[in-house]
Amino acid sequence: MSSSRFMITVIGIDKVGIVAGITQVMAQYNVNIVDISQTIMDDLFTMIMLAQVKDESFDLSAFQQAMSEKGSELGVEVKVQHEDVFRFMHRI
Amino acid sequence: MMIHPEEILETINMVSNEHLDIRTVTMGISLRGCSHPDIDTFNENVYNRIMYYAKDLVKTTNDIQNLYGIPIINKRISVTPIAIVAESCDATDLTSVAQTLDRAAADAGVDFIGGFSALVQKGMTPGDLKLINSIPRALASTQKVCSSVNVATTKAGINMDAVALMGRVIKETAEMTKDNSGIGCAKLVVFANAPEDNPFMAGAFHGVGEPDCVINVGVSGPGVVNSAVRALKDPTLGDISECIKKTAFKITRMGEMAGMEVARRLHAQFGVLDLSLAPTPAVGDSVAAILEAMGLESCGTHGTTAALALLNDAVKKGGAMASSSVGGLSGAFIPVSEDQGMIRAVQRGSLSLDKLEAMTSVCSVGLDMIAVPGDTPSSTLSAIIADEMAIGMINKKTTAVRVIPAPGTKVGDMIEFGGLLGSAPVMPVHNFSSEQFISRGGRIPAPIQSLTN
Numbered sequence: 001m002s003s004s005r006f007m008i009t010v011i012g013i014d015k016v017g018i019v020a021g022i023t024q025v026m027a028q029y030n031v032n033i034v035d036i037s038q039t040i041m042d043d044l045f046t047m048i049m050l051a052q053v054k055d056e057s058f059d060l061s062a063f064q065q066a067m068s069e070k071g072s073e074l075g076v077e078v079k080v081q082h083e084d085v086f087r088f089m090h091r092i
Numbered sequence: 093m094m095i096h097p098e099e100i101l102e103t104i105n106m107v108s109n110e111h112l113d114i115r116t117v118t119m120g121i122s123l124r125g126c127s128h129p130d131i132d133t134f135n136e137n138v139y140n141r142i143m144y145y146a147k148d149l150v151k152t153t154n155d156i157q158n159l160y161g162i163p164i165i166n167k168r169i170s171v172t173p174i175a176i177v178a179e180s181c182d183a184t185d186l187t188s189v190a191q192t193l194d195r196a197a198a199d200a201g202v203d204f205i206g207g208f209s210a211l212v213q214k215g216m217t218p219g220d221l222k223l224i225n226s227i228p229r230a231l232a233s234t235q236k237v238c239s240s241v242n243v244a245t246t247k248a249g250i251n252m253d254a255v256a257l258m259g260r261v262i263k264e265t266a267e268m269t270k271d272n273s274g275i276g277c278a279k280l281v282v283f284a285n286a287p288e289d290n291p292f293m294a295g296a297f298h299g300v301g302e303p304d305c306v307i308n309v310g311v312s313g314p315g316v317v318n319s320a321v322r323a324l325k326d327p328t329l330g331d332i333s334e335c336i337k338k339t340a341f342k343i344t345r346m347g348e349m350a351g352m353e354v355a356r357r358l359h360a361q362f363g364v365l366d367l368s369l370a371p372t373p374a375v376g377d378s379v380a381a382i383l384e385a386m387g388l389e390s391c392g393t394h395g396t397t398a399a400l401a402l403l404n405d406a407v408k409k410g411g412a413m414a415s416s417s418v419g420g421l422s423g424a425f426i427p428v429s430e431d432q433g434m435i436r437a438v439q440r441g442s443l444s445l446d447k448l449e450a451m452t453s454v455c456s457v458g459l460d461m462i463a464v465p466g467d468t469p470s471s472t473l474s475a476i477i478a479d480e481m482a483i484g485m486i487n488k489k490t491t492a493v494r495v496i497p498a499p500g501t502k503v504g505d506m507i508e509f510g511g512l513l514g515s516a517p518v519m520p521v522h523n524f525s526s527e528q529f530i531s532r533g534g535r536i537p538a539p540i541q542s543l544t545n
Contacts, residue, residue, distance in 0.1 A: 007095075007100060009100060009101070009104055011101075011104075037097055039097070041097075041101070046097070046101070048097050048100055050094075060158065060159065061158055064158060079104060079161055080161070081159075081160055081161035081162075082159045082160050082161075083095075084160070084349055085103065085160040085161065085162060085346060085349065085350075086095045086099065086100055086103055087094070087095065088345045088346055088348070088349040089099075089103055089342045089345050089346045090095055090096075090099040090102075090103070090342070091094075091095070
């Protein structure tokens with residue numbers, strides 16, 4: 001693996017508190033935001049974050065579970081994927 | 093951000109709505125060191141060897157699935173053709189070897205294990221014959237074992253004795269698994285020019301020129317290609333080809349990345365990436381739907397072979413650009429029972445066995461997952477195999493037959509297999525006899541295409 005950077009995508013109906021809720025979980029797991037973009041696409045709230053993990057003992061599956069639990073609480077879909085999947089598919 | 097948000101959402105949409113997945117991660121394991129005259133010792137060697145390499149396969153694959161957020165549907169194992177490694181066994185019945193493979197597959201947690209196989213394109217050794225005769229019992233007494241027999245190559249011609257034998261073996265396998273609609277036949281493939289590194293079942297085996305342990309990856313995505321083609325506004329066929337090529341490129345890149353990471357973590361060599369459009373029973377995840385998106389009213393009508401040729405070629409071109417390790421079958425599969433569009437085409441009368449045969453001359457594999465009436469004579473099954481083998485032999489390509497003469501069924505019945513195997517409408521075969529032709533035996537000599545040296 002070339003890095004420990006993850007792409008976090010949050011998609012759903014817009015409402016107050018999505019960014020706050022999601023980033024709070026990230027802070028708990030010591031996940032740092034490198035880049036962030038948020039927009040409304042096809043009437044859906046769409047937030048994409050490039051996040052970095054420096055902690056050696058980082059537990060990806062626990063983080064993924066916490067993020068999707070927070071997502072369903074907020075009524076949005078949250079995905080945490082290694083950034084390589086996007087790099088390989090869209091860049092040569 | 094390095095990647096544009098639209099590209100990120102495109103990838104996510106491919107997975108969430110268009111059924112993009114890594115269809116299989118298949119670990120190839122050489123059993124060449126396992127040979128032993130005593131069948132019990134041999135079986136123990138086989139079990140230990142498989143478990144040694146495959147014990148972490150499922151866990152590692154699941155980790156990769158979570159890391160990248162791309163579903164990996166099947167984890168499988170392929171082994172050296174058992175006919176070769178069991179040649180020196182004293183036993184005449186090799187069913188216990190299949191049961192050993194089944195037990196190893198269950199203990200390793202994989203979905204299927206392939207390699208209960210023999211390569212007999214030019215003739216049979218006693219070991220090959222033992223294996224082929226054991227196939228019906230082996231498939232009837234196991235859950236996860238897949239079997240394949242290569243009866244033809246472009247270099248050797250067609251072994252018609254083996255073709256005749258396989259017709260009888262298929263009938264017997266159907267009979268022995270008749271309580272489950274002849275499902276044993278869904279795990280039995282007859283090949284021409286079988287690839288030695290194919291990760292897809294039921295035809296996977298670990299070729300003799302392969303390393304000790306290898307990871308081969310099969311990526312699929314008919315749903316993604318279908319959506320991409322349908323999104324085009326009034327395209328020419330050139331535009332469609334270009335669109336399929338680009339989509340195939342993206343899918344292949346993703347598959348290669350995941351496959352290499354699995355191989356790295358398991359300390360195995362990365363073998364091939366096989367990009368094959370393998371349909372599933374899910375709606376829209378259909379090769380027939382892609383052909384219909386190109387403008388055909390129903391798959392199987394005139395123009396279908398041309399549309400499929402375009403599709404198959406564009407998939408290969410996109411794949412070949414994306415990875416230096418493209419291998420296996422890499423093309424479009426047309427298994428009838430696993431493709432909603434194909435089933436519908438058969439039911440409304442637009443797709444026949446003869447048209448499917450024509451289609452196999454321009455796409456990967458062949459007559460796949462086709463149910464025929466239970467009273468079809470074995471010589472007719474052999475003749476269907478012979479035709480398909482001839483297409484492979486002359487066109488220097490892989491062809492295969494996986495046909496199910498489900499006992500007690502007649503034309504128009506539906507046979508349910510469940511899961512990825514889907515359900516198959518029973519299709520009519522020609523009622524004129526091929527008996528005399530098949531009973532002649534011998535070999536169809538290697539064609540002029542074989543003289544390339």
